[in-house]
Amino acid sequence: MPSDAIRAALVKRLRISSGITDDDVKEIEALPIVVRQFPAETPVVRDGERATDCCLIADGFCVRSKTIASGKRQILSIHIPGEIPDLMSLFLHVMDHELSTLTPSTLGFISHETLQKLHRRSPGIAEMFWRDTLIDAAMFREWIVNVGQRPAPARLAHVMVELRERLKLIGRAEGNSFDMPLTQEQIGEALGITAVHANRVIRQLRQEGIVELQRGRVTVLDERKLLELADFDGRYLHQSPML
Amino acid sequence: MPSDAIRAALVKRLRISSGITDDDVKEIEALPIVVRQFPAETPVVRDGERATDCCLIADGFCVRSKTIASGKRQILSIHIPGEIPDLMSLFLHVMDHELSTLTPSTLGFISHETLQKLHRRSPGIAEMFWRDTLIDAAMFREWIVNVGQRPAPARLAHVMVELRERLKLIGRAEGNSFDMPLTQEQIGEALGITAVHANRVIRQLRQEGIVELQRGRVTVLDERKLLELADFDGRYLHQSPML
DNA sequence: GCCCGGTTCCAACAAAAGTTAAGGACGCCG
DNA sequence: CGGCGTCCTTAACTTTTGTTGGAACCGGGC
Numbered sequence: 001m002p003s004d005a006i007r008a009a010l011v012k013r014l015r016i017s018s019g020i021t022d023d024d025v026k027e028i029e030a031l032p033i034v035v036r037q038f039p040a041e042t043p044v045v046r047d048g049e050r051a052t053d054c055c056l057i058a059d060g061f062c063v064r065s066k067t068i069a070s071g072k073r074q075i076l077s078i079h080i081p082g083e084i085p086d087l088m089s090l091f092l093h094v095m096d097h098e099l100s101t102l103t104p105s106t107l108g109f110i111s112h113e114t115l116q117k118l119h120r121r122s123p124g125i126a127e128m129f130w131r132d133t134l135i136d137a138a139m140f141r142e143w144i145v146n147v148g149q150r151p152a153p154a155r156l157a158h159v160m161v162e163l164r165e166r167l168k169l170i171g172r173a174e175g176n177s178f179d180m181p182l183t184q185e186q187i188g189e190a191l192g193i194t195a196v197h198a199n200r201v202i203r204q205l206r207q208e209g210i211v212e213l214q215r216g217r218v219t220v221l222d223e224r225k226l227l228e229l230a231d232f233d234g235r236y237l238h239q240s241p242m243l
Numbered sequence: 244m245p246s247d248a249i250r251a252a253l254v255k256r257l258r259i260s261s262g263i264t265d266d267d268v269k270e271i272e273a274l275p276i277v278v279r280q281f282p283a284e285t286p287v288v289r290d291g292e293r294a295t296d297c298c299l300i301a302d303g304f305c306v307r308s309k310t311i312a313s314g315k316r317q318i319l320s321i322h323i324p325g326e327i328p329d330l331m332s333l334f335l336h337v338m339d340h341e342l343s344t345l346t347p348s349t350l351g352f353i354s355h356e357t358l359q360k361l362h363r364r365s366p367g368i369a370e371m372f373w374r375d376t377l378i379d380a381a382m383f384r385e386w387i388v389n390v391g392q393r394p395a396p397a398r399l400a401h402v403m404v405e406l407r408e409r410l411k412l413i414g415r416a417e418g419n420s421f422d423m424p425l426t427q428e429q430i431g432e433a434l435g436i437t438a439v440h441a442n443r444v445i446r447q448l449r450q451e452g453i454v455e456l457q458r459g460r461v462t463v464l465d466e467r468k469l470l471e472l473a474d475f476d477g478r479y480l481h482q483s484p485m486l
Numbered sequence: 487g488c489c490c491g492g493t494t495c496c497a498a499c500a501a502a503a504g505t506t507a508a509g510g511a512c513g514c515c516g
Numbered sequence: 517c518g519g520c521g522t523c524c525t526t527a528a529c530t531t532t533t534g535t536t537g538g539a540a541c542c543g544g545g546c
Contacts, residue, residue, distance in 0.1 A: 048478075064384075066384060066385070066387075066388045068388060068392055068393065068474055069474045070392075070474070072392045073392075074387060074388045074391045074392045076384050076387055076388075088377045088380060088381070091370065091373060091374040091377050092374070092377050092378070092381060092481050094478070094481075096381050096384065096385075096478055096479040096481070097384055119366065119370075120366055123362065123363055123366065123369070126366070126369065126373075127334065127362075130334060130369075130373050130376070131334040131335070133373070133376065133377060133380065134331045134334050134335050134376060135335070136380060137331060137376065137379060137380035137383055138331070138335060138339050140380055140383035140384060140386075140387060141307075141309060141319050141339065141340055141383060142309070142339075143383075143387050144309075144317060144319055144383060144386050144387050144390060145309045145311060145317045145319075147387060147390050147391040147435065148317045148390040148434075148435030149311055149313075149315045149316075149317045149435060150311065191391075192390065192391030192392060231311055231312045231313070235291075235337070235339055236339040238335050238337075238339070
C-alpha cells in the first residue's frame with residue numbers, strides 16, 4: 001500500500017470526527033510517512049518504550065493493552081484502519097501500555113518532530129488531533145463502564161456494537177456481519193473475564209440466536225436483541241464535529 | 244477563597260506535570276475565573292449537557308461517573324484540588340459523563356472561549372493542557388486494568404495508593420493517613436462491585452492489618468503489604484514532564 | 487495426506503461476587 | 517435530648533465467574 005492511500009484514510013477519518021479545511025488536507029498530504037508491514041500478533045510499541053513516532057493504521061486490526069504483575073493482560077481498545085492509536089505518545093513520551101497487531105497490518109509512521117512542527121504552524125490541525133485524543137479518552141471511559149458494570153454477555157455485545165459502528169464509518173461493515181479478529185482468549189482479555197467464560201458467553205449469545213461468532217467474524221442474527229443487550233449509546237464516540 | 248488562590252493551585256499542578264515558563268504563569272494569572280461553591284454530592288456538569296466552561300477544583304473532592312440504563316453507576320475518576328476534571332469539554336462539547344462533588348467544594352470556571360483564545364496565543368500552554376488531558380486518559384487506562392483484572396481487594400488498594408500519591412503532590416497526604424471521602428456505596432461504584440462486597444473487602448484489609456478506613460479517612464497500617472497488594476506502578480501518572 | 491499447535495468447546499468443581507434482609511452506629515435536626 | 521435517616525455491618529443464600537482438565541476441531545507445514 002502506497003503512503004498516499006494511508007494519508008487518504010487519515011483524511012477520511014478526520015473529516016468524520018472533526019471539521020477539516022482544504023488547507024489542512026494539503027498539510028496532511030505533505031506529511032512524510034514511513035510505511036512498514038507487521039505480521040499478526042506482533043508488538044508495535046512496547047510498554048516502557050520511548051516513542052519517537054506516531055503510528056497510523058493503514059490496514060489491519062491492532063489493540064492496546066496493559067499487563068499486570070500477575071501476568072494478566074487487559075485489552076484497552078481495539079483499533080481499525082484510519083486511526084492513530086498512539087497519538088498520545090506525542091506528549092507522553094514513555095509508553096504506559098503496549099500497542100500490538102491482531103492481524104497482519106500495514107502501519108504508517110510520522111515522527112513526533114514533524115507533528116510538533118505541524119501543530120505550531122497550524123493550530124487548527126493541532127486541535128483536530130487533540131480532539132482525536134479526547135475521543136480516545138471518551139472510549140476508555142465507556143470501556144471502564146463496560147468492564148465495571150455490565151454482566152459479561154452485555155460486555156461482549158457492547159464491544160461488538162461499538163466495533164461495528166466504527167467499521168461502518170470506514171465502510172467495512174456491510175450487511176449483517178463484520179470482522180472482529182480476536183481469539184476467545186483475547187475477547188476474555190478485553191472483557192475482563194477468562195477465556196473459558198468468554199466461551200460460555202459466546203455460546204450463550206449463539207444459543208439465544210443473537211450473534212454468531214466464528215473465525216474472527218461476527219454475524220448478527222437478531223439486531224433488536226443485540227442492541228437491547230448491549231445497552232449501547234454511541235454519544236461517547238463523538239462522531240459529529242459540531243457536538 | 245479568592246480566585247488568586249485557585250490560580251496558584253493550577254500553576255502548582257502544571258509546574259509538576261509539565262514544564263511551565265514565567266510567561267505562561269503570567270498568562271494564567273490573567274485568566275478570568277468565576278468562583279462558585281458547591282455542596283457535597285451535587286452534580287456540577289451533567290451527562291448530555293453542553294459545557295461552556297471548564298472547571299478547576301480549588302478545594303474539595305469530585306468524581307466523574309457514568310450511569311447505565313439499568314441504573315448502575317460507575318465512577319471513572321476521583322479528582323482533587325488543582326485539577327481540571329472537564330478540560331475535555333473544550334473540544335467534546337456535549338458531556339458523555341457526569342461531574343459531581345463528593346465533599347463541599349470550591350470550583351473556578353474558565354470559559355471555553357477564553358481558553359481557546361489563550362491556546363491560539365500561546366501554543367506552549369495549549370500543549371501543557373493537551374498533555375494534561377492525555378494524563379487523564381492514561382489514568383483511565385489504569386482504571387480499566389484495575390476494574391478488569393485485579394481481584395477486589397487489590398482494586399481497593401490500588402485506588403488508595405493512587406489517590407495518596409496524587410495527594411502527596413499537593414501536600415495533602417502527610418504521615419500515614421489521608422482523605423478518601425467516599426461512602427462504601429461509592430467505593431463499590433469505583434471498583435465495579437456492590438456496596439456489600441465493598442464492605443467485605445474493607446473489613447478484610449482491616450483484619451489483615453493493611454489499612455484502616457473510617458469516615459472518609461484512610462490510615463495505612465502496613466505500607467509493605469499495601470504496596471504489594473496494590474501492584475502499583477506510578478509510571479502512568481506521568482509526573483515528570485521530561486518523560 | 488498427516489501431524490502438530492493453537493483454538494474452540496465443554497463439564498465438574500471451587501471461589502468470588504451479588505442479593506436480600508436486618509440490626510446497629512452515628513450525626514443532624516427539631 | 518430524642519427521633520430519623522444515612523451509612524456501616526453482618527449473615528445466609530444465590531448467581532456468576534474462575535479453575536482445572538480434557539476432547540474435538542481446524543489450518544498450515546512437511
